[in-house]
Each structure stands twice: as structure tokens, then as C-alpha cells.
Amino acid sequence: MTDKSQPNESRPPGEPAELSERVQPQESSQKGLFGVSGTGDTSGFGGLVRHTTAASALVSTPRPFGEYFDEVVDILNEHDEISEETIKAVVVDRGELTIHVAPDAIRDICRVMRDDESLRFELCNSVSGVDYPDRDTRLHVVYHLTSMTYRRRVRLEVAVTAEDPHVDSVTSVYPTADWQERETYDMFGVVFDGHPNLTRILMPDDWSGHPQRKDYPLGGIPVEYKGAEIPPPNERRAYK
Amino acid sequence: MSAETQDQYADSRDTTEGRVFTVTGGDWESVTEAIDPLSQERLVVNMGPQHPSTHGVLRLVLELEGETVTEARVVVGYLHTGIEKNLEYRTWTQGTTFVTRCDYLAPIFNETGYCLGVEKLLGITEQIPERANTIRVMMMELNRISSHLIWLATTGMELGALTMMIFGFREREKILDIFESASGLRMNMAYIRPGGLSQDLPAEGLAKIKQFLKDMPGHLREYEDLLSGSAIWQERTQGVAYLDVSGCLALGVTGPVLRSAGLAWDLRKTMPYCGYETYDFDVATHNGADVWGRYMVRMEEIRQSLRIVEQCVERLEPGPVMVADKKIAWPAQLALGTDGLGNSLNHVKHIMGQSMESLIHHFKLVTEGFRVPPGQVYTAIEAARGELGVHAVSEGGTRPHRVHLREPSFINLQAIPAMAEGALIADVIAGGASLDPVMGGCDR
Known part of the structure; x- marks a missing residue:
């Protein structure tokens, strides 16, 4: 296996110093009207430059957040084990609360979220990854928690680099995260420190690479005509 | 198991892990009889991935003591299609x-x-x-x-x-x-x-x-x-x-x-x-x-x-x-024909014969989304x-x-x-x- 990120690797010392800078996204822009690449844009809109608004998605929403969101964030801030730096940003979008946290604090925050009597997020619905190739901390792990007592939902999000993809495992708090963290490791190569058995789950054991990363090479389809090949979907001319 | 008593449904071979049986049918007793009960109490049964009662391709690895399961492990991923x-x-x-x-x-x-x-x-x-x-x-x-x-x-x-x-x-x-x-x-x-x-x-x-x-x-x-x-x-x-x-x-x-x-x-x-x-x-x-x-x-x-x-x-x-x-709604009025779901004939008539703008709109929304x-x-x-x-x-x-x-x-x-x-x-x-x-x- 050429895979560099083995599950039992320990975190290199002195890494998470500049995390707060790394969580900030980069500007990204797109040229032309149709996102054409590799061939001339004959539409006449080739000089058009469009800045994507997604780049500024990680700026905290100003208070008040509305609904129950202020209360949840306030209670989290009251806890001594959660320092100011561990909560990177609080984003409220489309009626959903997202709390961006540091990758080495996720376990403590989950424990507080589960055990605090005024939070009581008993159920961890989903753990999964998202790859944002344009950002420095490109690998995001997203946790969806539900409080059945208060009928609330919250999303926790951590971001790590592809070079140092270490996130604390939350299996000791939410045993249901076991398979979901394995899937995120399998698909994105995020290493969950403290997971009891971090192995591949959907792909074969001897697979190399992490298929859900955006830079994972896709296969084309060979055609039985003079060695031609239908290019993989990300290289075809298409609207982007 | 000697050659005479070899069960046609339960082929066996010796490995470094012990004897491994591949059971495809027959009588469970004839399989267990072949195991020396003193030296080989621990039995690992691999159920699936093609077992009829696993709802698809689910694999269960069961460690047994007699008929009691002491450890069960679930293996999934056989139907991963990306x-x-x-x-x-x-x-x-x-x-x-x-x-x-x-x-x-x-x-x-x-x-x-x-x-x-x-x-x-x-x-x-x-x-x-x-x-x-x-x-x-x-x-x-x-x-x-x-x-x-x-x-x-x-x-x-x-x-x-x-x-x-x-x-x-x-x-x-x-x-x-x-x-x-x-x-x-x-x-x-x-x-x-x-x-x-x-x-x-x-x-x-x-x-x-x-x-x-x-x-x-x-x-x-x-x-x-x-x-x-x-x-x-x-x-x-x-x-x-x-x-x-x-x-x-x-x-x-x-x-x-x-x-x-x-x-x-x-x-x-x-x-x-x-x-x-x-x-x-x-x-x-x-x-x-x-x-x-x-x-x-x-x-x-x-x-x-x-x-x-x-x-x-x-x-x-x-x-x-x-x-x-109209920027989101699928432009085609679909109709159920004898050969399945397709564009309704009225819609095809409209975009092909009556309105160039409708045709452009249809094309943009269907190809680009x-x-x-x-x-x-x-x-x-x-x-x-x-x-x-x-x-x-x-x-x-x-x-x-x-x-x-x-x-x-x-x-x-x-x-x-x-x-x-x-x-x-x-x-x-x-x-x-x-x-x-x-x-x-x-x-x-």
C-alpha cells in the first residue's frame, strides 16, 4: 500500500499552532461563463471572472443567531474544558447551526454536548467527510447531533490538512460513530486518533487511496476503436 | 476426516490456523463430528456474504462455543457502488x-x-x-x-x-x-x-x-x-x-x-x-x-x-x-406512454415548432441544470x-x-x-x- 496515512501514526509534535489561520478559506474564482477548460471558450464570455461566494463561508454569523442557537453556544462557552480557541466559528445558515471546532477538541465538546443537562444531544446521527480542495484545511469532518429531549439539531465541523489529517475519535462518547469514522477514513483518509479499529469498511482492505477525495483519479472507459478512450467524467467538457 | 467419511457438502483442508471447512449444505452434525471436541472447542463460522438469510451480501464472522455465539463481527462493503x-x-x-x-x-x-x-x-x-x-x-x-x-x-x-x-x-x-x-x-x-x-x-x-x-x-x-x-x-x-x-x-x-x-x-x-x-x-x-x-x-x-x-x-x-x-422546474411536460415515461408530444411540438425560447430554456435546464x-x-x-x-x-x-x-x-x-x-x-x-x-x- 502506498497509502501514507496509517491509522496508528501518532500526531507529529508541535502541529496545531496555526490552526485558526488554517481554518480560514481561500478566495476562489472561475473564468468564463460555462466553466470550460482545456478548449477555447467561443461564447464571448471568456474574460468574465466570477468569485465564488463559498470562499467566505467560514466567517462567524453575528449574534443573535436566533432560535435555540444562542443558548447552545452560550452553554458550550460556559464549560471550563472548552477553551475559547477550540470554537473557531459559529455559522447559522438556512436555519441550521454549524459550530466549527478544533480537531483535538471534538471529543471533549461531544462529551459536553451529550452530558450537559441543558444540551442533551443523545444521538449522533451522522459522521461524514467533505473535501474542499481549494482550502488549506481541505478535509472537513461533519458531525450531526440530535437532542431528543429538546428536539434540536446541531452540526459540528472540524477541518484538517491532507498532510496531517488527525482528528480525535468520538467513539468513546458515541459508539455509533465507529463505522462512520471508518467510512470517513476509508473515503477521505482522515485518521481518527483513539478509534479502536480504524480499518477500511466499504473499499477492499488492500485498496490504496481515498476515493471520495476530489483529486482521486477517476477511470475513463476504453473504446474498441484505435485505442480511444472516453475520458473520465471530471475531464469531459461540461458546465461547472 | 478420512477419505471414506469425507462429506461431499463439507470439504475440509488443514491450515496453520487449524482445519478449515467449507460447508455448502448437508448435515451440521456430520461436520461437528469431524472435530475433535477436546482440542478444537473454538469454532469460527463465516456466514455469508452469500448466505440466503443475510439480506443481500452481508458477511457475519461468528465465533462459536457449541451453539452459543461468543463473538460476532459484521463485514460490509460488498455492494459498494460509489x-x-x-x-x-x-x-x-x-x-x-x-x-x-x-x-x-x-x-x-x-x-x-x-x-x-x-x-x-x-x-x-x-x-x-x-x-x-x-x-x-x-x-x-x-x-x-x-x-x-x-x-x-x-x-x-x-x-x-x-x-x-x-x-x-x-x-x-x-x-x-x-x-x-x-x-x-x-x-x-x-x-x-x-x-x-x-x-x-x-x-x-x-x-x-x-x-x-x-x-x-x-x-x-x-x-x-x-x-x-x-x-x-x-x-x-x-x-x-x-x-x-x-x-x-x-x-x-x-x-x-x-x-x-x-x-x-x-x-x-x-x-x-x-x-x-x-x-x-x-x-x-x-x-x-x-x-x-x-x-x-x-x-x-x-x-x-x-x-x-x-x-x-x-x-x-x-x-x-x-x-x-421556471428556473428550477423541469421544463419537459412528461407523459407516460406505452414504452415508459417520456416527453409529452405537446411539449415536443411546442419547443420544436412554436417557441425558440422554450427550446433554449429546455436545452439549458436539461443539459446544464x-x-x-x-x-x-x-x-x-x-x-x-x-x-x-x-x-x-x-x-x-x-x-x-x-x-x-x-x-x-x-x-x-x-x-x-x-x-x-x-x-x-x-x-x-x-x-x-x-x-x-x-x-x-x-x-x-
């Missing part, structure tokens, strides 16, 4: 065609969950026409019935009630007929689309639904006459595969399994969507926390689903089934097997940046070791079946 990855290279509308193939026994749920996510990203949740919402609810409840019928059929078969299998598939066929008359397809319909439905429910479909509502209560009594009083069914299910509420929550188990443990957590009631708060129905619970409880809960859920479908039929009023916004503002949402619905969550991320393009399905089959399967360890090997089958896993959904 649906989530594929979605990232298709438009948002085409995504419906992929997600419907995840949990193939409950396709309407996958489609609805996904479309609710896309609509929330677009901010058009409130604009979905009333008729579209009513038909969505109706189709979801019919799908819940058909999914529970398959559960009843396969579980009955696995526990020895072969008649139940025939009965379950027989009634499910009628629901598939309803789906066919609405969408042209029996499974993987891609009927629910972002913004509404692919096409309206025809009168013929509605007539079939009414007939089904008339027939089904009688069939339910038939199933209960067959199973509930049967001593074998009771022995095989009562007190088997126990999992209480705290176990369910720790392992993330939702749906009928959680409700069979006594917690009335049903997203249709607790976090309503598609207007479920306006329907009159009860949440079925039981406090057995065993296979019997899950059987009772599912039977009751079929009855409650019938109630909801009845209310849907009553309140169904003529109207549009797609949002009015609509743009979805950047952001992320999580929508969850109460599917037949538990909470089906959709985490959809957009970066502002015409294609999803990422779609993750929180599949109840995948999450619930983690509970098998907790249910099976310490129990008999036969109860592994009953316990696994009671989770109702569908591997297409689990592995995606």
Missing part, C-alpha cells in the same frame, strides 16, 4: 436517479430525503405545491408498507414460515403496480424530483390505491392469523435479540427497532416534514425490545400508514406538482428502517459538491454484535432480520 461519488459528477436533478438505487426496497424515501435537501439549499421548501406534498406523503407511506411487507416476507421465510414469504411478496406486487402507474417504473422510479414530482398521479393510479386500501386490512388479519398465534413464531421471536433504549441510542439505532424498545421517536411526529403534522396517525411502540416487539411495531405501522394514505386520498385536490419557478447557492444542509426523514439523513453540500455549481446519505441500514447493522453475542446461532438470523438491513443502502 453512489455518493457519482452524484458529484451529475446535475442536482440527475442525483435523484442515483439515490433511488441506494435502498432499493424503499426508493421513494431516498428520493424524498435527497429532494428535501436540495430544496432546502435552494430555499424553496415553502413553494412546493400542496398536491406534490400530498402525493409524496402518499407514496412514502405506500413504500413503507411495501418495505415492511418485504421484511415480514423475508423474516418469515428465515424463521420457517414460507407461506408468509409468498403472501408478503403478493401484496407488495400491488404497491409496485401503483408505482408503475404513477411513474412508469416498478423500482428505482426517480419519481420525486427537486421541486416536486416527475409527473402527476394519473386517475388509474388513484383507483389502484383505493382498491389497495380496501384489500389490505383483510390481508393484515391473514398475516396475523398465520404468525401471531403460532407457537414456533413466538418461540423464535419473543425475548430474542434484546436491545433496550440506551443500547439503541448509543449505537445510533433508530426506526422500528428503537420504537420496539419503547421510545416513541418518529421524525414524522417529532420533527415533521412534508406536512406530516397535519395528518392524524399514531406512533407504534412496544416495550419488548425484542424481535417480537419489532414485528408488532411494524404490523401497527402498516395500519397507521394505511390511515395516512386514506387521508391523502381524501385531501388530494387538482393542481400543479412542480414549483412555479440549475445552480444551487453555496452552503450545506442536513435533512432527515423517517424512512422504513429509521432515520434517513441527507447531508448535501453545494459550492454554487450545477452539481453537488458532496452528498452523504446517513443510511439507517448501515448504522443499525452495528447493533448485531450487541444482539447476537451470548445468544444461540439461530437467533443471529432472527436478530439480524429484525434490523431489516438492505445492503444496497448500507454500502451505497
Whole structure:
């Protein structure tokens, strides 16, 4: 296996110093009207430059957040084990609360979220990854928690680099995260420190690479005509 | 095992790990006789991935002591088809065609969950026409019935009630007929689309639904006459595969399994969507926390689903089934022909002969698709097997940046070791079946 990120690797010392800078996204822009690449844009809109608004998605929403969101964030801030730096940003979008946290604090925050009597997020619905190739901390792990007592939902999000993809495992708090963290490791190569058995789950054991990363090479389809090949979907001319 | 006593169904070879048997049939006793009981007490049985009672390609590795399971491990991934990855290279509308193939026994749920996510990203949740919402609810409840019928059929078969299998598939066929008359397809319909439905429910479909509502209560009594009083069914299910509420929550188990443990957590009631708060129905619970409880809960859920479908039929009023916004709504008026669903002839006449602008509009929306503002949402619905969550991320393009399905089959399967360890090997089958896993959904 050429895979560099083995599950039992320990975190290199002195890494998470500049995390707060790394969580900030980069500007990204797109040229032309149709996102054409590799061939001339004959539409006449080739000089058009469009800045994507997604780049500024990680700026905290100003208070008040509305609904129950202020209360949840306030209670989290009251806890001594959660320092100011561990909560990177609080984003409220489309009626959903997202709390961006540091990758080495996720376990403590989950424990507080589960055990605090005024939070009581008993159920961890989903753990999964998202790859944002344009950002420095490109690998995001997203946790969806539900409080059945208060009928609330919250999303926790951590971001790590592809070079140092270490996130604390939350299996000791939410045993249901076991398979979901394995899937995120399998698909994105995020290493969950403290997971009891971090192995591949959907792909074969001897697979190399992490298929859900955006830079994972896709296969084309060979055609039985003079060695031609239908290019993989990300290289075809298409609207982007 | 000497050459004379070599069992034709249980080939064996010696390895460094000990003797390995490949059992394909025959008598279990003849296999166990061949093992020296003093030196080889520990028996590791590999059940699956092609075992008939594993609901697809699920593999269970069981460590046995006699007939008691001491350790159970679940291996999944044999049906992984990369649906989530594929979605990232298709438009948002085409995504419906992929997600419907995840949990193939409950396709309407996958489609609805996904479309609710896309609509929330677009901010058009409130604009979905009333008729579209009513038909969505109706189709979801019919799908819940058909999914529970398959559960009843396969579980009955696995526990020895072969008649139940025939009965379950027989009634499910009628629901598939309803789906066919609405969408042209029996499974993987891609009927629910972002913004509404692919096409309206025809009168013929509605007539079939009414007939089904008339027939089904009688069939339910038939199933209960067959199973509930049967001593074998009771022995095989009562007190088997126990999992209480705290176990369910720790392992993330939702749906009928959680409700069979006594917690009335049903997203249709607790976090309503598609207007479920306006329907009159009860949440079925039981406090057995065993296979019997899950059987009772599912039977009751079929009855409650019938109630909801009845209310849907009553309140169904003529109207549009797609949002009015022409920048999002699928441009083609679809019609069901003898060869399946296609563009209606009137629409083809309009864009090819009458309006150049309509043709451009059609072309742009079908080839390029609509743009979805950047952001992320999580929508969850109460599917037949538990909470089906959709985490959809957009970066502002015409294609999803990422779609993750929180599949109840995948999450619930983690509970098998907790249910099976310490129990008999036969109860592994009953316990696994009671989770109702569908591997297409689990592995995606």
C-alpha cells in the first residue's frame, strides 16, 4: 500500500499552532461563463471572472443567531474544558447551526454536548467527510447531533490538512460513530486518533487511496476503436 | 476426516490456523463430528456474504462455543457502488436517479430525503405545491408498507414460515403496480424530483390505491392469523435479540427497532416534514425490545400508514406538482406512454415548432441544470428502517459538491454484535432480520 496515512501514526509534535489561520478559506474564482477548460471558450464570455461566494463561508454569523442557537453556544462557552480557541466559528445558515471546532477538541465538546443537562444531544446521527480542495484545511469532518429531549439539531465541523489529517475519535462518547469514522477514513483518509479499529469498511482492505477525495483519479472507459478512450467524467467538457 | 467419511457438502483442508471447512449444505452434525471436541472447542463460522438469510451480501464472522455465539463481527462493503461519488459528477436533478438505487426496497424515501435537501439549499421548501406534498406523503407511506411487507416476507421465510414469504411478496406486487402507474417504473422510479414530482398521479393510479386500501386490512388479519398465534413464531421471536433504549441510542439505532424498545421517536411526529403534522396517525411502540416487539411495531405501522394514505386520498385536490419557478422546474411536460415515461408530444411540438425560447430554456435546464447557492444542509426523514439523513453540500455549481446519505441500514447493522453475542446461532438470523438491513443502502 502506498497509502501514507496509517491509522496508528501518532500526531507529529508541535502541529496545531496555526490552526485558526488554517481554518480560514481561500478566495476562489472561475473564468468564463460555462466553466470550460482545456478548449477555447467561443461564447464571448471568456474574460468574465466570477468569485465564488463559498470562499467566505467560514466567517462567524453575528449574534443573535436566533432560535435555540444562542443558548447552545452560550452553554458550550460556559464549560471550563472548552477553551475559547477550540470554537473557531459559529455559522447559522438556512436555519441550521454549524459550530466549527478544533480537531483535538471534538471529543471533549461531544462529551459536553451529550452530558450537559441543558444540551442533551443523545444521538449522533451522522459522521461524514467533505473535501474542499481549494482550502488549506481541505478535509472537513461533519458531525450531526440530535437532542431528543429538546428536539434540536446541531452540526459540528472540524477541518484538517491532507498532510496531517488527525482528528480525535468520538467513539468513546458515541459508539455509533465507529463505522462512520471508518467510512470517513476509508473515503477521505482522515485518521481518527483513539478509534479502536480504524480499518477500511466499504473499499477492499488492500485498496490504496481515498476515493471520495476530489483529486482521486477517476477511470475513463476504453473504446474498441484505435485505442480511444472516453475520458473520465471530471475531464469531459461540461458546465461547472 | 478420512477419505471414506469425507462429506461431499463439507470439504475440509488443514491450515496453520487449524482445519478449515467449507460447508455448502448437508448435515451440521456430520461436520461437528469431524472435530475433535477436546482440542478444537473454538469454532469460527463465516456466514455469508452469500448466505440466503443475510439480506443481500452481508458477511457475519461468528465465533462459536457449541451453539452459543461468543463473538460476532459484521463485514460490509460488498455492494459498494460509489453512489455518493457519482452524484458529484451529475446535475442536482440527475442525483435523484442515483439515490433511488441506494435502498432499493424503499426508493421513494431516498428520493424524498435527497429532494428535501436540495430544496432546502435552494430555499424553496415553502413553494412546493400542496398536491406534490400530498402525493409524496402518499407514496412514502405506500413504500413503507411495501418495505415492511418485504421484511415480514423475508423474516418469515428465515424463521420457517414460507407461506408468509409468498403472501408478503403478493401484496407488495400491488404497491409496485401503483408505482408503475404513477411513474412508469416498478423500482428505482426517480419519481420525486427537486421541486416536486416527475409527473402527476394519473386517475388509474388513484383507483389502484383505493382498491389497495380496501384489500389490505383483510390481508393484515391473514398475516396475523398465520404468525401471531403460532407457537414456533413466538418461540423464535419473543425475548430474542434484546436491545433496550440506551443500547439503541448509543449505537445510533433508530426506526422500528428503537420504537420496539419503547421510545416513541418518529421524525414524522417529532420533527415533521412534508406536512406530516397535519395528518392524524399514531406512533407504534412496544416495550419488548425484542424481535417480537419489532414485528408488532411494524404490523401497527402498516395500519397507521394505511390511515395516512386514506387521508391523502381524501385531501388530494387538482393542481400543479412542480414549483412555479421556471428556473428550477423541469421544463419537459412528461407523459407516460406505452414504452415508459417520456416527453409529452405537446411539449415536443411546442419547443420544436412554436417557441425558440422554450427550446433554449429546455436545452439549458436539461443539459446544464440549475445552480444551487453555496452552503450545506442536513435533512432527515423517517424512512422504513429509521432515520434517513441527507447531508448535501453545494459550492454554487450545477452539481453537488458532496452528498452523504446517513443510511439507517448501515448504522443499525452495528447493533448485531450487541444482539447476537451470548445468544444461540439461530437467533443471529432472527436478530439480524429484525434490523431489516438492505445492503444496497448500507454500502451505497
